[in-house]
Amino acid sequence: xxxxxxxxxxxxxxxxxxxxxxxxxxxxxxxxxxxxxxxxxxxxxxxxxxxxxxxxxxxxxxxxxxxxxxxxxxxxxxxxxxxxxxxxxxxxxxxxxxxxxxxxxxxxxxxxxxxxxxxxxxxxxxxxxxxxxxxxxxxxxxxxxxxxxxxxxxxxxxxxxxxxxxxxxxxxxxxxxxxxxxxxxxxxxxxxxxxxxxxxxxxxxxxxxxxxxxxxxxxxxxxxxxxxxxxxxxxxxxxxxxxxxxxxxxxxxxxxxxxxxxxxxxxxxxxxxxxxxxxxxxxxxxxxxxxxxxxxxxxxxxxxxxxxxxxxxxxxxxxxxxxxxxxxxxxxxxxxxxxxxxxxxxxxxxxxxxxxxxxxxxxxxxxxxxxxxxxxxxxxxxxxxxxxxxxxxxxxxxxxxxxxxxxxxxxxxxxxxxxxxxxxxxxxxxxxxxxxxxxxxxxx
Numbered sequence: 001x002x003x004x005x006x007x008x009x010x011x012x013x014x015x016x017x018x019x020x021x022x023x024x025x026x027x028x029x030x031x032x033x034x035x036x037x038x039x040x041x042x043x044x045x046x047x048x049x050x051x052x053x054x055x056x057x058x059x060x061x062x063x064x065x066x067x068x069x070x071x072x073x074x075x076x077x078x079x080x081x082x083x084x085x086x087x088x089x090x091x092x093x094x095x096x097x098x099x100x101x102x103x104x105x106x107x108x109x110x111x112x113x114x115x116x117x118x119x120x121x122x123x124x125x126x127x128x129x130x131x132x133x134x135x136x137x138x139x140x141x142x143x144x145x146x147x148x149x150x151x152x153x154x155x156x157x158x159x160x161x162x163x164x165x166x167x168x169x170x171x172x173x174x175x176x177x178x179x180x181x182x183x184x185x186x187x188x189x190x191x192x193x194x195x196x197x198x199x200x201x202x203x204x205x206x207x208x209x210x211x212x213x214x215x216x217x218x219x220x221x222x223x224x225x226x227x228x229x230x231x232x233x234x235x236x237x238x239x240x241x242x243x244x245x246x247x248x249x250x251x252x253x254x255x256x257x258x259x260x261x262x263x264x265x266x267x268x269x270x271x272x273x274x275x276x277x278x279x280x281x282x283x284x285x286x287x288x289x290x291x292x293x294x295x296x297x298x299x300x301x302x303x304x305x306x307x308x309x310x311x312x313x314x315x316x317x318x319x320x321x322x323x324x325x326x327x328x329x330x331x332x333x334x335x336x337x338x339x340x341x342x343x344x345x346x347x348x349x350x351x352x353x354x355x356x357x358x359x360x361x362x363x364x365x366x367x368x369x370x371x372x373x374x375x376x377x378x379x380x381x382x383x384x385x386x387x388x389x390x391x392x393x394x395x396x397x398x399x400x401x402x403x404x405x406x407x408x409x410x411x412x413x414x415x416x417x418x419x420x421x422x423x424x425x426x427x428x429x430x431x432x433x434x435x436x437x438x439x440x441x442x443x444x
Contacts, residue, residue, distance in 0.1 A: 002020055002100050002101070002102055002105070002106060003016070003020075004102070004105060004289055006112070006252065006290055012113060012116070014113055014117065017110060017113055018074075021074055021110065022067065022069075024101055024103065025044070025066050025069065026064065026066045027099055027101060028041075028044075028103070029045070029048055029065075029066050031093070032045060033090060033092065034087045034091070034103075037086065037087055037090065038084065038087070038367075038387070039080055039383060040076075040077045040080045041087070043076065043077065043080065044073065044077050047069065048065050048066060049065070051065035051068040051069065052065035054068070055068065074110065075114065077107065078107050078110045078111050078114065079111075080383075081104070081107045082371035082372065082374035082375075082380070082384075082387075083104055083107070083108070083244065083372065083374075084338040084342075084367050084371055085104045085338060085339065085342045086338050086341065086342060086367065087103050087104065088102065088103065088104055089341070089342050091103065108246075112246045112248045115245070115246030115247065116246075116248075120246075126165040127165040127167055127373075127377070128245040128247070130165055130167065131167070131244075131245070131372075131373035131376065132241045132242045132244065132245040132247065132373075133242075134241050135206065135237050137206075138176070138206055138209060138210035138211075141210050142176065142177070142178055142180050142210060145176040145177055149175055155169070166377060166378045167376050167378065168376060168377065170381060171375060171376040171381055171416075172412045172413075172415060172416050173376075174207065174210070174212075174408075175211055176210055177210070177211070177213055179213065180209045180210055181204050181208055181210075181216035181217065182204065182209055182232055184213060184217060185216070185232040186232070191224045191230075193227060193228070193229045196227060196228055196229035197226065197227040197319060197320070198228045198229070198271060198319075199229045199231075199269060199270045200228055200229065200230050200231070200270060200271050200272075200273050200310070201232075201233050201262065201265040201270040201271070201272050202219070202230060202232045202273055203235060203238070203272055203273065203274040203275065203279060203283065203304075204232055204235075205238065205274060205275045205276040205279045206237050206276075207275075207276055207408040207409060208275045208408065211408065212440075214427075214438050214439070215275065215408070215424045215427060216275060217437075217438035218426055218427060218435070218438045219275065219307055219426050219430075220232075221430070221435055222426070222429065222430060222433065222435070225433070226320050231265065233261055233262065234261050235261055235262070236254060236257060236258060237254060238254075238258065238274070238276075238278070238279040238282040238283060239251045239254040239258070239282060240278050240279065240372065241372060241373065242254055243286070244372050244373060244374075248290070251290050252290050252291070252292065255287055255290045255291045256292050258283075258287075258300075259287065259291050259293060259296050259297050259300055260296075262300055263299060263300060266299050266303040267299070270303070271310060272300065272304045272305070273304075273305055273307050273310050274304055274305070274306065274307075275307055276406075276407065276409075277306065277337045277339040277340035277343075277407050278407070278409070280304055280305070280306050280340070281339040281340075281342065281343055283300055283304040284301050284304040284343060285342075285343065287300055287301055288301060305345075306343075306345065306348060306349075306406070307426060308349040308406070308425055308426070309345055309348040311348075311429075312346075315352075315355070322355055322433075323433065324357060324432035324433060324434075325432075326431060326433070326434045327357075327358060328356060328428055328432045329401075330359070331359070331360045331362065331398070331401040332359060332361050332362070332402055332403070332428065333362050333394070333395055333401045333404070334349060334353060334361050334362065334363045334403075334404050334425070335363075335366075335368065335391060335395075335403060335405030335406075335407075335422070336350070336363055336364065336365045336405070336406075337405060337406050337407035337410055338367050338368075338371075340407070349404075349406050352429060353404065353425055353428060356428070356429070356432045359432075362398050362401065364391055364394040364395070366388075366390040366391035366394060367388065367390075368387075368388045368391050368405075368409075368410035368413040368414060368417075369383075369384040369385060369386070369387035369388030369389075369391070369413055369417075370384065370388070370407075370409045370410050370413035371384065371409075375413060385416070388413050388414075388417050391414070392417035392418050395414065395417075395418045395420060396418060399420075402423065403418075403420050403421075403423065404422065404424065404425050404427070404428050405422050405423075405425075406424060408424065411423075427440075
């Protein structure tokens with residue numbers, strides 16, 4: 001059966017992994033509910049069918065073609081998976097079902113073992129250093145934003161980056177700012193709430209901190225206007241980019257440091273609001289699988305919510321009154337990110353937007369194809385745009401409606417695929433509430 005605990009020695013047993021891969025693929029082959037869901041599933045089922053054809057032609061049609069898959073077949077599935085995790089809610093055999101299938105975590109395990117036992121080419125190790133350490137990238141970006149932003153669009157610089165680290169020269173990269181969210185928050189005069197309605201510890205995330213700091217500023221202003229106390233505790237990347245590189249040891253250290261920092265606030269009654277769907281997914285569903293102190297990680301997981309989910313909880317319980325005196329237009333296209341969808345917490349961002357008078361919201365549940373750093377990899381950039389086609393088509397169909405979505409990484413891919421600049425739902429809510437202090441040019 002599947003081993004989920006990275007601290008269990010069996011997790012690192014390659015022989016056990018191979019047996020588990022065969023077991024899982026046998027179940028998947030008999031179901032095929034995920035066929036055409038994503039390129040990895042399409043590819044592996046095609047490979048199984050090819051093996052089945054060979055067995056049939058040789059007069060062995062009753063034999064199981066899954067048993068004919070080679071290591072290279074499994075490696076291809078592992079390498080091409082971009083961890084959107086949509087197969088998990090689609091699968092009928094996930095825990096607590098007896099089959100205990102968790103295909104995304106199986107592939108993470110396989111990637112970790114492959115990385116540990118076989119290593120990676122230098123080019124890919126350099127890429128992992130760049131895409132896996134977002135805190136370092138953010139620090140450099142804040143120190144020299146002009147150079148970083150120039151390099152992101154300079155043909156020579158992008159060619160050099162592609163040559164040395166296999167990051168596709170065409171991939172749109174995020175913009176950096178000298179003033180990060182956390183530097184702004186730490187330098188501002190803290191607003192005191194005599195009797196706060198609630199207390200929030202903001203997990204502001206790398207993208208909000210370094211690349212779209214105004215979203216965090218706007219959310220803080222909204223919360224404080226509603227009488228909610230806000231803290232921005234010391235923190236670092238949630239660990240998901242490092243997890244995507246197959247470096248479990250580094251991921252665990254990152255998770256452990258964040259758990260140690262955040263646990264006292266959770267125990268003091270603060271709600272953890274994670275500003276990115278990928279980060280809220282990591283904190284809410286993954287931390288206990290990688291943390292050394294699992295009990296502490298579970299308390300972190302239980303206290304974590306999404307920003308719009310938090311506002312909708314307060315609205316539904318009638319603890320706050322939301323007023324929207326400013327019109328933001330007749331229609332928006334709302335993109336539901338994969339990593340928010342798999343958390344199974346409802347459609348809070350859509351529902352929050354629908355509270356704005358006169359606003360019609362069309363929701364699109366399609367993967368953008370960005371998927372962490374996967375779309376920036378030279379070998380997958382073209383495929384990533386193909387993955388995002390259904391979303392791009394839906395956005396084009398709904399034009400001239402602007403686009404809003406919770407995932408700031410997906411914003412980059414939406415802009416590449418459609419030319420439309422995407423907003424976070426908080427940006428739309430902020431404008432509708434008549435707030436203007438922290439408007440960005442992208443919010444106008």
